[in-house]
Amino acid sequence: MGLLDKIKSLLPKRKPPEQVNNVPKEKENIRKTFEVYCRANHNTEGDKLCPKCTALLTTVFMKISRCPYGITKPICDRCETPCFGEVPTRDFLEVMRSSQRKMLLSHPIMTVKHKLQSLGVDYAKQERDKKSTDKQKEAEAKVKAKIANATKSPKSKSKKKKKKK
Numbered sequence: 110m111g112l113l114d115k116i117k118s119l120l121p122k123r124k125p126p127e128q129v130n131n132v133p134k135e136k137e138n139i140r141k142t143f144e145v146y147c148r149a150n151h152n153t154e155g156d157k158l159c160p161k162c163t164a165l166l167t168t169v170f171m172k173i174s175r176c177p178y179g180i181t182k183p184i185c186d187r188c189e190t191p192c193f194g195e196v197p198t199r200d201f202l203e204v205m206r207s208s209q210r211k212m213l214l215s216h217p218i219m220t221v222k223h224k225l226q227s228l229g230v231d232y233a234k235q236e237r238d239k240k241s242t243d244k245q246k247e248a249e250a251k252v253k254a255k256i257a258n259a260t261k262s263p264k265s266k267s268k269k270k271k272k273k274k
């Protein structure tokens with residue numbers, strides 16, 4: 110057991126999970142969703158997309174490549190700062206939302222993974238909001254402590270002086 114631990118400690122540490130590149134998975138999921146959507150709504154076949162969906166997908170992929178969050182980006186349909194532009198974002202969300210059920214039927218594993226990821230994003234947001242309220246409380250507590258110290262300090266100083274004497 111001791112030797113194994115030593116060997117393990119010598120091995121390079123694994124990259125932390127937040128360094129995982131989310132972009133290929135995200136693009137794959139979006140592409141499949143577009144295919145499902147276009148097939149159902151624009152009568153296209155297989156993995157072909159109609160010109161409108163092709164244009165939208167091209168815009169979306171181009172923007173993802175320049176995503177300010179980099180490779181650790183959150184999934185696009187949960188993003189708080191969508192970068193596709195107003196109309197493409199609206200169309201994109203429409204495609205993603207309206208095809209959720211169909212995606213579950215045609216690509217169940219991918220859809221469940223994506224769902225888990227979106228839950229993860231929601232959880233991270235919750236935690237962040239919690240932290241920010243904690244920080245607020247901390248700041249408030251500090252201010253209260255300062256006020257308390259300011260009012261107490263003359264007394265404590267006089268006590269110290271008395272002790273010294």
Ligand SMILES: [Zn+2]
Pocket residue numbers: 146147148150151153158159160161162163
């Ligand atoms: Zn289409």
